[in-house]
Amino acid sequence: MLELKNIKYRAGAFQLGIIELMIERGEYFVLLGPTGSGKSLTLNLIAGFIELESGSINIHGNCVNKQPPEKRRIALVTQNVDLFPHLNVKDNILYSVRAEKNLVDEIAKRLNISQLFERKPSTLSGGEAQRVAIARALMCEPEILLLDEPLGSLDPSTRREIRNLLSEINEIKRTTFIHVTHDFEEAAALADRIGILFNGKLKQVGRVEEIFSAPVDAETAMFIGHRNVLHGKMVNIDGEQFFQVENVKFEIPQNKYCGNAVYTVNPDSIIVSVERMNSSARNSLKGRIINIEEAPSAVYVQIDVGVKLTSMITKKSAAELKIEVNKELWVTIKSTALHRI
Amino acid sequence: MKSPLFESLSALLGVIILLFLILPLASITIGTTPSEILKTLTEKEVIESIAVTFWSALIATVFGTITGIPLAYLTARKKNIAFELIEAGMQVPIIIPHSAAGIALLSVFGSQKLESITGVSFMGSVVGISAAMTFVSVPFLYNSAVEAFRSVAAPLEQMARACGDGPFRSFFRITLPLATRGIISGMIMMWARGISEFGAVIIIAYHPMIAPVLIYERFTSFGLDYARPVAVIMLFICSLIFMSLFYFTRRRKC
Numbered sequence: 342m343l344e345l346k347n348i349k350y351r352a353g354a355f356q357l358g359i360i361e362l363m364i365e366r367g368e369y370f371v372l373l374g375p376t377g378s379g380k381s382l383t384l385n386l387i388a389g390f391i392e393l394e395s396g397s398i399n400i401h402g403n404c405v406n407k408q409p410p411e412k413r414r415i416a417l418v419t420q421n422v423d424l425f426p427h428l429n430v431k432d433n434i435l436y437s438v439r440a441e442k443n444l445v446d447e448i449a450k451r452l453n454i455s456q457l458f459e460r461k462p463s464t465l466s467g468g469e470a471q472r473v474a475i476a477r478a479l480m481c482e483p484e485i486l487l488l489d490e491p492l493g494s495l496d497p498s499t500r501r502e503i504r505n506l507l508s509e510i511n512e513i514k515r516t517t518f519i520h521v522t523h524d525f526e527e528a529a530a531l532a533d534r535i536g537i538l539f540n541g542k543l544k545q546v547g548r549v550e551e552i553f554s555a556p557v558d559a560e561t562a563m564f565i566g567h568r569n570v571l572h573g574k575m576v577n578i579d580g581e582q583f584f585q586v587e588n589v590k591f592e593i594p595q596n597k598y599c600g601n602a603v604y605t606v607n608p609d610s611i612i613v614s615v616e617r618m619n620s621s622a623r624n625s626l627k628g629r630i631i632n633i634e635e636a637p638s639a640v641y642v643q644i645d646v647g648v649k650l651t652s653m654i655t656k657k658s659a660a661e662l663k664i665e666v667n668k669e670l671w672v673t674i675k676s677t678a679l680h681r682i
Numbered sequence: 683m684k685s686p687l688f689e690s691l692s693a694l695l696g697v698i699i700l701l702f703l704i705l706p707l708a709s710i711t712i713g714t715t716p717s718e719i720l721k722t723l724t725e726k727e728v729i730e731s732i733a734v735t736f737w738s739a740l741i742a743t744v745f746g747t748i749t750g751i752p753l754a755y756l757t758a759r760k761k762n763i764a765f766e767l768i769e770a771g772m773q774v775p776i777i778i779p780h781s782a783a784g785i786a787l788l789s790v791f792g793s794q795k796l797e798s799i800t801g802v803s804f805m806g807s808v809v810g811i812s813a814a815m816t817f818v819s820v821p822f823l824y825n826s827a828v829e830a831f832r833s834v835a836a837p838l839e840q841m842a843r844a845c846g847d848g849p850f851r852s853f854f855r856i857t858l859p860l861a862t863r864g865i866i867s868g869m870i871m872m873w874a875r876g877i878s879e880f881g882a883v884i885i886i887a888y889h890p891m892i893a894p895v896l897i898y899e900r901f902t903s904f905g906l907d908y909a910r911p912v913a914v915i916m917l918f919i920c921s922l923i924f925m926s927l928f929y930f931t932r933r934r935k936c
Contacts, residue, residue: 388840388844389843390840390843409843409848409849410840410843410844411843411844411845411846411847411848415844416844416845417840417841417844419837419841421837423835423837423838423841425838425841425842425856426860427859427860436842436845436855437845437846438845438846438847438851439845439846477845481844481845481846487844
């Protein structure tokens, strides 16, 4: 188990402050945040490349603050791969003093790199080099594998391949993985749990579905890809509570909140129709299409109903509704589909 | 795309500087007969001075490598004002007149007290000559080594540490092998600069006589014709050695 307690580190004007984070043995934990949020710095502190200013890092209950990197039983895979350029692939894999030589063939076979053994790193493709880097890290027999944007420089198909590989290795070896990325989709595909890091602060930790369904604030919601983040205020009309954004009022489940509020609604929870729907849904609003965005498996339709809302519909629905920019449509949202954050 | 006029002008200016360098060397070579060179090569004084020159420069280079490489590594890795000042300070021996460097060295190594403490005589000895050569030539090794270490990405060292290497082990397994070519180039430059040193050496040790001092002495005592064969021999030996070493380092690169 890895435990970070009251971690503080200042680098110029940037301040990293992680109050509490516990990562279980064998867990695949993803630290998610935008560029410059302190993700790589956190990894460097865990690895021991940078000395902590305050707080403590415990591995299996032992404080490792004073331990140099070589004593921490960690391994690292980075976006830049960082294979040793003067050594061939086999020597790179066997570099670690902890490397169990009898594991080479097994790991090389699993990662499909046996045929690359005699080649120098400069002759490898991005995907091959990353597989070799993962093999070298696994040969270190680490208790914690640190992955610093390992998919960042790969093309989409190689990224999928390495992503599946990482997931598979974590399942089999039950090594603790700490993976940093700015890509929510990548995080969602891999993580047991996600930590959201913004400006050096750990804002939220939870399972993927928890974070996506209940992001801690508007900034997080926007970052993880929520398309409908509505900033407004709670209003009371004739004893009934509404959420008002500009001049548009949304019916919401009754609650005791008041004042300013932020709500999200998933695009797939917004129904669009040519005629007003007669249903149990409490919010029916008329609007005009202002943008249409085709995704591989769906169509995102942005409609101005006084505020801009994005609905996700199938391509078949889009064809049947004959959607086009400036066409008028009705938007229907159940009040329970609006989530306060 | 470069214009023909630009390329022609660049080539013309390049030819001027090449002729400026080649003509004096060609002149002394052509002006010396093979029999003069063979006769000079039989002179014990000439052979001894060449041996002292090369030997002293080698001692200086070994000493400079052992003491200068660690400093170059720290300079490349530490980003603070102290090491910026050290890096700037290491250039001083290049820019000061070498006779002034000789006087500065004399003030330290010429004292009887130092000789009595160390038991080593610097004045008029190979040790003194090597000290003078080290002073004026070590910046060439240092600069080359600093650049070589800077070209080795620090994350590679971190990766080695993560793989279980301590700082010494990662230095010798990763950093040093990757910086070797730059360091060897620096050692060659230092050795070459040491061999050609005259100003600082003549103040510390006129004797035993190194080849540049011998050439100077023969020129002032007996004239150009007597000094020229020694100069040609030095030119030939140095060119041969340095071309071989540079060829070797280029092959390593390939």
